[in-house]
Amino acid sequence: MGRRVLAVVAVMGLVLASCGGAGPEIASGPSEAIQVHGDWTIDVFNTDGTLDQHHEFSNALTSTGEQLLAGLISRESAPGLWHIDLFGNLEEANPCLNQFDTPVACRITEVGGPGDPGFTSFDLVVELVPTSVARLSGSVTAGRDGTIGNVRSHLGECPPADSPATPCTTTGSSFTNTGAGNVAVAEGQIIQVTVDISFATG
Numbered sequence: 001m002g003r004r005v006l007a008v009v010a011v012m013g014l015v016l017a018s019c020g021g022a023g024p025e026i027a028s029g030p031s032e033a034i035q036v037h038g039d040w041t042i043d044v045f046n047t048d049g050t051l052d053q054h055h056e057f058s059n060a061l062t063s064t065g066e067q068l069l070a071g072l073i074s075r076e077s078a079p080g081l082w083h084i085d086l087f088g089n090l091e092e093a094n095p096c097l098n099q100f101d102t103p104v105a106c107r108i109t110e111v112g113g114p115g116d117p118g119f120t121s122f123d124l125v126v127e128l129v130p131t132s133v134a135r136l137s138g139s140v141t142a143g144r145d146g147t148i149g150n151v152r153s154h155l156g157e158c159p160p161a162d163s164p165a166t167p168c169t170t171t172g173s174s175f176t177n178t179g180a181g182n183v184a185v186a187e188g189q190i191i192q193v194t195v196d197i198s199f200a201t202g
Contacts, residue, residue, distance in 0.1 A: 037198045038176060040151060042183055045190040055183055059153070059195065065175040068157055080156020080168055082126050082136055083109035084193055086180075089149030095185050097143040106148075108138040108193060113156075114171045119143060129196070136195040141188065148183040152176065153195060 038059035044052045071077040086106040088094040094103035096119035107120040115122070124138035136153065156172035176195075185191060 037200060039196045040178065040180075041192075041194040041196075042148065042151075042180065043192040044183065044185055045192065047188050047190075052189065053183065055180065057178060057180060059151075059176040059178040062174045062177050064173040065155075068155060068173050068175060071157065075160055078158045078160050080158040080170060080172055081110040081113040082124060082156070083107055083113050083115065083154050083172070084124065084136065084138065084195070085152045085154065086140070086148045086191065086193070087150040087152070088147050089182065093147045093149065095142045095144060095146030095148060095191070096140070103144060103146065106140045106142065106191065108140050132198055134197040136197075137193065139190050139192040141190055142185040144187050146185060148180050148185065148191070151178060151180050151193070 038061070040057050040059050042053075042055040044054075046052050068077070072079060084107070086095060086108075088103070088105075092103055094105050096104050096106040098104045098116060099118045104119050107115045108124045109115050109120060109122055110124045110126065111122050113122065113124070119140075121138060121140035124136060127135050127137075129135045152174050153176045154172040155175045156168060156170045158168035158170065
């Protein structure tokens with residue numbers, strides 16, 4: 001019974017524009033399973049607009065992401081705003097700077113989301129791509145030379161009365177988390193990120 005509930009949670013998560021990962025298959029019956037597919041793309045552009053790098057990799061649903069999906073489906077919580085963080089493998093490799101000129105992760109968030117203008121871009125767009133792909137896309141400018149070694153998506157978890165139209169201020173829970181290798185970026189380069197999430201049975 002518990003495995004059936006998790007399968008329903010996974011499918012309904014897409015309807016709610018919630019982001020899953022390429023984690024284990026979730027059984028929905030003896031002959032089929034629900035699979036969560038997540039595809040990340042990172043393009044790095046030079047200041048003159050030319051493409052410097054293109055990277056593609058799969059993501060992974062976190063345990064807190066599973067819990068958040070269950071809370072949304074059961075109406076124990078409401079979805080808030082999304083944001084994406086781009087980390088270096090080491091703190092000193094982080095590709096952005098805060099107001100104290102300390103290396104920090106770069107953040108891409110929806111308008112009104114959490115972050116500081118020093119290291120945050122507020123241009124994240126969340127959309128349903130016909131007919132069954134949830135897409136997060138946005139960009140941020142590297143504040144320093146660094147590397148991207150890990151990427152995470154976060155979804156705000158709000159009280160049931162709230163919604164993305166009236167978002168709460170929570171930074172949310174880690175929803176997906178995956179290694180990105182070592183994507184080297186230089187100060188001033190534009191980092192374009194797209195996350196496509198889809199579901200399939202098989």
